[in-house]
Amino acid sequence: MAANPEAVRPERSAADERYVFIDDVTKEFDGFVAVDDVSLSIRKGEIFALLGGSGCGKSTLLRCLAGFEKPTTGRILLDGQPMNDLPPYERPINMMFQSYALFPHMTVEQNVAFGLKQDGMPKPDIKRRVEEMLNLVQMVKFAGRKPHQLSGGQQQRVALARSLAKSPKLLLLDEPMGALDKKLRSQMQLELVNIVEKLGVTCVMVTHDQEEAMTMATRIALMDSGRIRQVGTPDEIYEQPTSRFAAEFIGSVNIIEGVIKDDEKDFVTIQSAALAHLIHIGHGISGFEGQRVNFALRPEKITVTKDEPADAHNKAQGVIEDIAYFGSHSVFHVRLPSGTRLMAHFANRKRWASENFTWTDKVWLSWGDNAGVVLPA
Amino acid sequence: MNTLKRWLNTAKSHSRWAVISVPYLWMLLFFAVPFLIVLKISFAYQVVAIPPYTGLLELADQSVLMKLNLTNYLQLMVEDKYIDAYLNSIQIAGISTLLCLLIGYPMAYTIARLPPTSRNIALMLVILPSWISFLIRIYAWMGILQTNGLLNKLLLGIGIIDTPLRIMNTPLAAYIGIVYAYLPFMILPLYANLVKLDLRLLEAAYDLGARPWKAFLTITLPLSRRGIVAGCMLVMIPAVGEYVIPELLGGPSTRMIGRQLANEFFVAGNWPMASAVAIVMLLLLMVPILIFNHIQGKEMEGRLT
Numbered sequence: 001m002a003a004n005p006e007a008v009r010p011e012r013s014a015a016d017e018r019y020v021f022i023d024d025v026t027k028e029f030d031g032f033v034a035v036d037d038v039s040l041s042i043r044k045g046e047i048f049a050l051l052g053g054s055g056c057g058k059s060t061l062l063r064c065l066a067g068f069e070k071p072t073t074g075r076i077l078l079d080g081q082p083m084n085d086l087p088p089y090e091r092p093i094n095m096m097f098q099s100y101a102l103f104p105h106m107t108v109e110q111n112v113a114f115g116l117k118q119d120g121m122p123k124p125d126i127k128r129r130v131e132e133m134l135n136l137v138q139m140v141k142f143a144g145r146k147p148h149q150l151s152g153g154q155q156q157r158v159a160l161a162r163s164l165a166k167s168p169k170l171l172l173l174d175e176p177m178g179a180l181d182k183k184l185r186s187q188m189q190l191e192l193v194n195i196v197e198k199l200g201v202t203c204v205m206v207t208h209d210q211e212e213a214m215t216m217a218t219r220i221a222l223m224d225s226g227r228i229r230q231v232g233t234p235d236e237i238y239e240q241p242t243s244r245f246a247a248e249f250i251g252s253v254n255i256i257e258g259v260i261k262d263d264e265k266d267f268v269t270i271q272s273a274a275l276a277h278l279i280h281i282g283h284g285i286s287g288f289e290g291q292r293v294n295f296a297l298r299p300e301k302i303t304v305t306k307d308e309p310a311d312a313h314n315k316a317q318g319v320i321e322d323i324a325y326f327g328s329h330s331v332f333h334v335r336l337p338s339g340t341r342l343m344a345h346f347a348n349r350k351r352w353a354s355e356n357f358t359w360t361d362k363v364w365l366s367w368g369d370n371a372g373v374v375l376p377a
Numbered sequence: 378m379n380t381l382k383r384w385l386n387t388a389k390s391h392s393r394w395a396v397i398s399v400p401y402l403w404m405l406l407f408f409a410v411p412f413l414i415v416l417k418i419s420f421a422y423q424v425v426a427i428p429p430y431t432g433l434l435e436l437a438d439q440s441v442l443m444k445l446n447l448t449n450y451l452q453l454m455v456e457d458k459y460i461d462a463y464l465n466s467i468q469i470a471g472i473s474t475l476l477c478l479l480i481g482y483p484m485a486y487t488i489a490r491l492p493p494t495s496r497n498i499a500l501m502l503v504i505l506p507s508w509i510s511f512l513i514r515i516y517a518w519m520g521i522l523q524t525n526g527l528l529n530k531l532l533l534g535i536g537i538i539d540t541p542l543r544i545m546n547t548p549l550a551a552y553i554g555i556v557y558a559y560l561p562f563m564i565l566p567l568y569a570n571l572v573k574l575d576l577r578l579l580e581a582a583y584d585l586g587a588r589p590w591k592a593f594l595t596i597t598l599p600l601s602r603r604g605i606v607a608g609c610m611l612v613m614i615p616a617v618g619e620y621v622i623p624e625l626l627g628g629p630s631t632r633m634i635g636r637q638l639a640n641e642f643f644v645a646g647n648w649p650m651a652s653a654v655a656i657v658m659l660l661l662l663m664v665p666i667l668i669f670n671h672i673q674g675k676e677m678e679g680r681l682t
Contacts, residue, residue, distance in 0.1 A: 068580055088583040101581040105599050114595075115585030166586065 015080060019044035019202055020065070020170060025074030027060050034060040035071070036226035042219075047196060047203040049217035051210060051249075057226040058206045062172055065204060066095050078170055089118070094168035098175040100159035102147040108134070108158050109143040115166045133161040136195060153184050160192065164199065171196065173205035177212055189215050210250045214238070222246050238298075244375050247296040254302075254342045256295040257377065263289045268374070270295055274340035280313035282369025287376075297372035302344035304332055304357070305364045312366035318342065320361045323354070330354040334365055412659075419652035420445040430648050449653035459654070462637040463661065469548065469623075469633060470616035473555040474563075477612045478605065480556065481563035485604075486597075488564075489571035500568065503561050515554060515625050522550050522626065546628025554622040559615070563608040570604025571597070603673075610669055614662050634658055 020042035027035040035057045042048045050058040063069040064076060067088035076083040083091060094115065102111050112133050116126045134140045137157035147155055156176070163171060176192060177185040193216050196203050207213050213220050214234040222229045222237060222245075230237055230246045241247035244255060258272030258279065270279040270293060279295055287293065309315055321341065322333035330346045344365055348354050357363065421430035435442045453459045488499045506514060521527045522545045529541040544550050574597060582592035620635030627633070634654065641651035 066580075066584060068583075088580070089586045089588055093584075095581075095584050097577055097581055097584075101575065101577040103578060103581070103596060114582070114587075118586035118591065162585070 016044040017041060018077070019079055020048075020204065021075075021077040022061070022065075023075040023077065025061070025064060025071045025076060027057075027064060027069055028072045033226050035064065037074075038223075038226075038228055040221060040228065040231065042202065042204060044202055045200050046218040047193065047205065047216055049213035049220045050204065050206045050223055051208070051213040051220050052223035053208055053249075055225075056223040058208075058223050059174065061223075062095075062174055062204065062206045065170070066093060066172055067091050092166075092169040093172060094163040094166055094170075095172040095174060096156075096159045096163040096176060099179045100147075100155050102155055102158060102162070104147055107144050107146055108139060108150070111147070111158055112162045112165050115162065119166065129165060133165045136164070136198075137161045152180050153188060156180065156188060160195065164195075164201065167199075168201065171201045171203045173203060175207055176205060176216075177207075177209070185212070186215070192216065214250070222249060224249075239373075241296065241373060241375065244294050244296065244377075247294075247373065247375060252299055252343060254297045254299065256297065256340070258293060258295055260287050260289050260291045260293060263287055267369075270374070274336060274338045275316050276337065277313075277315065279372070280369055281372070281374060285374050287374065292377040294375040294377050295372050296375055297342075297367060299331060299343040300329075300345040300347075301367050301371035302342065303366050304334075304344050304346045305366065306356070306361075308364050309366040313369055314371070315364055315366040316342070317362060317364050320357060320359055320363060323357070323359065325354065330357075332357065332363070334363060415652045415655055418648050419449055419656050420447070421649045421652075422446050423647050423649050428648070429646055446649065449650050450657070452650070453653055453657055458632075459637065462632050462634045463657070465632050466617050466619075466634040466658075467661070469551060469555065469631070470613050470619070473552055473559065473616050474609050474613045476552070476556045477560050477563040478609060481560055481567055481608065482605075485564045485567035485571055488568055489574070496572075500565075503564050507561060511558065512621070514558070515622060518550075518554055518557065518626060519545065522553065545626065546630065548627055548631045551623045551627030551631045551633075554626040555616050555619060558622060559612040562611040562615075566607040566611060567601065567604040570601045570607075574600060606669060606672070610665065613665065617662060618658055 018041045020040070022038055022040040022042075025035055025038050026033065038057075038061060040048075050061060052058045060069060064071050065083075067083070067086060067090075071084065078091075078093065083093075103114065106114070109130055112130045113126050116129055121129070130143075131140065134143055137160055139154065139157050139161065142150060142154060142158075147158065150158065156179070173192075177188060180188060189212060205213075205216065217234065219231060219233055220237050221231045224245055230242050232240070237246060238250055241250070247253045248255065256270075256272050256274050256279070258270040258274075260268060261271045261278060262269040263285075265284045267283065268281040268285050268287070270281065272279060272295070303309070303312075308317070316336050318334035318336040320332050321335045324331040324333075327348070329348055332344045332346055334342050334344060336342065342365060346354055346357070417433060418430050420433060423429060424431055431444075431446075433443055433445065435444060484503075488496055488503075491499055519526070523529070524541045524543060524545060526545070528544070529538075532538045533541065544553070578596050578600070579592050582596050583589070587595060618635050619633060620639060623631040623633045624636055624639070638651050638654045638658075641647045641654060
């Protein structure tokens, strides 16, 4: 569902690789460092998400791009052009604001036309462009309405049309789905991605919702206390987190603390107080024997069985303490003899499949040699 | 249980009535009744008696006759001194309102943009002068504006002027007094409106290419229309009937309807005429109020559909 990377990928020039270039940007407010020495290259045509909790600096960075904040140090370039000294009204950048900031005293049509009017576009051209935009977001019928007469989803469409009307070189989305209810959200996520891709506009979005970032973005930058923690495609960030923070921020994960016991070329073992057996990793890692590490294991990588699996290196027996039933799958919280609790997904592939397990059942957990990721402690 | 509920409900509606009836009773007693008395007097004849006007009803030949004297109103419509006074009042009040708006809007705007702590101090400074009696402040202005007053002394001292300026007892003095006295009534509603303005709307306007001045004209100004209308009404309506300021500062050359009314009442002793003047003034002031209510009602309708 994420923006199709193939649509973006074919032969990019170096300039397109650095279409938006954020170069060592730091933003301080009265001694508080909101954005701390961030460097990012954003490709032409991609949907790039800044993901992080509140206060991580993602919004400040977005406001630096829009021109509402000036970086304390560092440069921002768009298509090779320095942006730092341009006020927001001179940047070829438009933003879809959180909860939209539609002008309440203007009709839908006037809202969309506002930016075009500022450019002094001739009236017939404005009319044509507004119609084109309203068509794109399927809001032609509502052209004469005022924002307060629209539903949340409709307001969002108008906001999108308004921010796209001037064909910006860069579109900024500030928590685009923040004001929508859950059902509408997943529908609009898809629709927004489709529209943005159709126009081929480069897009930077800010969100605190990891699911939204994964769904919509081609790449994600994970931010924490003003710094970028990891940049990658959604699957890279999910399957190959480079830190415990990244692993825990996105999706759910079991973190098992341990020490590297054997560090061989083609396999590694980790000893952990949590498990009776050594954790067996099926490939070499850049570590050393005796190093303290965190072993990150996603719940869906764990297989739950009644009987002891014969051929698995990695297994542990425990007691089911809690069951959370989600319909498509169940999450078992399994308590190991060491007291550690592990989460394991159980796909309900057959109807009533999870009925075979119940509280206080003894079960076996097992996982493959390459199921988890070894992270520095 | 149900009885208790019903009893509580009736008690509730009774207490609701009690709460609103107090101010309504007050209005009835001290506004509606005096107004009707004034209306009645305006149709009477002036006589030398106590009270100095005739009654409207007469008993003669076993019938009750009602005699309405319309000459007062006819006089108001034809005699220059009244027409002038009305036009002057409206002009002075109108220009004063405009001046208050021009001075008050930037002030209200600036205060609304201050950080919250200094905002309250700035608002206090606007309200603070009204803690001193209105009359004392107008007398203070007399001291400032007089020919040998503070302002002239200052200007002469610096050497900007050679002969003292004649401001006291001119319409200019009345303008100064009215603008000074009514400025807070312009600033407060404007401030209350502007402080609520969603600043992200301005950011959105900048983002879409509007320069700050253009964003002000297309976003801030139209969105503060209610504040502007409220402020203008609060200044304009009392200013039209203003008596003290033109009397004390404006001198005889400032002919406003309030002074005309006082003249009729205290000097000519013509109560019916004074009453007619008051009634017509009230009718004149009703027009903008009704227009304002109409606009507001329409806007409310728009919000609901």
